[in-house]
Amino acid sequence: MPRYFAYAAWLALCAFAARAQTAPDPFTAINALQGPERTERLLEGAKKEGGLTLYSSATLEDMNIYIAAFEKKYGLKARLWRGNSEGILQRAISEARAGRVELDLVETGGSALEALHREAILQPINAPVFADLAPQALTPHRGWTATRIQIQPNGYNVNLVKREDLPKSWEDLLDPKWKGKLAVEIDDSHWWGPMVEIMGEERGIRLFRDIVAKNGVSVRKGHSLLGSLTASGEVPLALGIYQYRYAQMKAAGAPVDYFYLPPVMAHGVGAGVSRKAPHPYSAALFYDFLLTDGQKLLVENHATPSNIKVKPLPPGLNFVDFGKVLDGGDKWEKLFRDVFFGRAR
Numbered sequence: 001m002p003r004y005f006a007y008a009a010w011l012a013l014c015a016f017a018a019r020a021q022t023a024p025d026p027f028t029a030i031n032a033l034q035g036p037e038r039t040e041r042l043l044e045g046a047k048k049e050g051g052l053t054l055y056s057s058a059t060l061e062d063m064n065i066y067i068a069a070f071e072k073k074y075g076l077k078a079r080l081w082r083g084n085s086e087g088i089l090q091r092a093i094s095e096a097r098a099g100r101v102e103l104d105l106v107e108t109g110g111s112a113l114e115a116l117h118r119e120a121i122l123q124p125i126n127a128p129v130f131a132d133l134a135p136q137a138l139t140p141h142r143g144w145t146a147t148r149i150q151i152q153p154n155g156y157n158v159n160l161v162k163r164e165d166l167p168k169s170w171e172d173l174l175d176p177k178w179k180g181k182l183a184v185e186i187d188d189s190h191w192w193g194p195m196v197e198i199m200g201e202e203r204g205i206r207l208f209r210d211i212v213a214k215n216g217v218s219v220r221k222g223h224s225l226l227g228s229l230t231a232s233g234e235v236p237l238a239l240g241i242y243q244y245r246y247a248q249m250k251a252a253g254a255p256v257d258y259f260y261l262p263p264v265m266a267h268g269v270g271a272g273v274s275r276k277a278p279h280p281y282s283a284a285l286f287y288d289f290l291l292t293d294g295q296k297l298l299v300e301n302h303a304t305p306s307n308i309k310v311k312p313l314p315p316g317l318n319f320v321d322f323g324k325v326l327d328g329g330d331k332w333e334k335l336f337r338d339v340f341f342g343r344a345r
Helices: 002-022 026-032 035-049 059-076 084-097 110-118 128-132 170-174 189-199 201-215 224-233 244-251 280-291 294-301 323-329 331-341
Strands: 054-055 079-083 105-109 146-151 154-157 182-185 218-220 236-238 254-259 264-274 318-321
Touching: 026 035, 026 280, 035 280, 054 084, 054 280, 059 079, 059 280, 059 294, 084 105, 084 110, 105 110, 110 264, 110 323, 146 244, 146 280, 146 294, 154 224, 170 201, 182 189, 182 224, 189 201, 189 236, 189 264, 189 331, 218 224, 218 264, 224 236, 224 244, 224 254, 244 254, 264 280, 264 323, 280 294
Parallel strands: 054 079, 054 105, 182 218, 182 236, 264 318
Antiparallel strands: 105 264, 146 264, 154 236, 154 254
């Protein structure tokens, strides 16, 4: 009798191992879905999973708009963990290395998403909606996709700076009238570095060194804070701001506006699905939602969608290549800190 039970246990173990080896990858099926059937099948699978967990660096106010609309449309619960891009990157990597993944979908800046792709944490996704997106929104590896385009012009307080007095070029910021009136965000090397490359590295670095030396540029932590300080008048003119944030404040009655100085930089803020997502169908459904229904919500919230059928992109944008940024290491971060921190006040 003991031999019989041992043999039965061995057969059961072999059967389990065989099933584990032949278990289909859910993303193979998900990526093959096309047309109306895609949403139907994703929703069918998502209802069995009971919702998803997403990590986002967007403000709670902004992200809750999309979560509420998703939950209302599909009757699924989206659980949110919010942190900055660096915190999300560290948490996702720690989970993956520990083998205890909670993450289904991540929504954050392109630099962190590209890093997550390189850590093999994100699952390449193919979706029919890709045909409607701006080419710059798509990554070659499809590990993540830009859901919105972050345009970075310059912002100002309309009570302190008249529009006719705004600089027409970066060189105009050498004028003494800007002394003590300029500010920049502390971690904006990913905006500044690629822009300086377009300007000509040697010329661009020298120009900004001169601007800082002659007129000073205060360094502030966080684009939201920089916007608030511009609205309050503490920062009359802010460099490399997030356009959507100033558009939101302006619509709410704050005394702010924005203007462009070429070259105008933009970068993708996007979403990626975890390769080990506990709820893969829910994750893919939310991913598709961000690139379809969510695009209209972006416009209503004064952001720039990546779906050009919803709203075309402004002309003349220069896009940051985050793969190139990561390959360049910390070169631009060091230069940014040297130029702005060394003489910033």
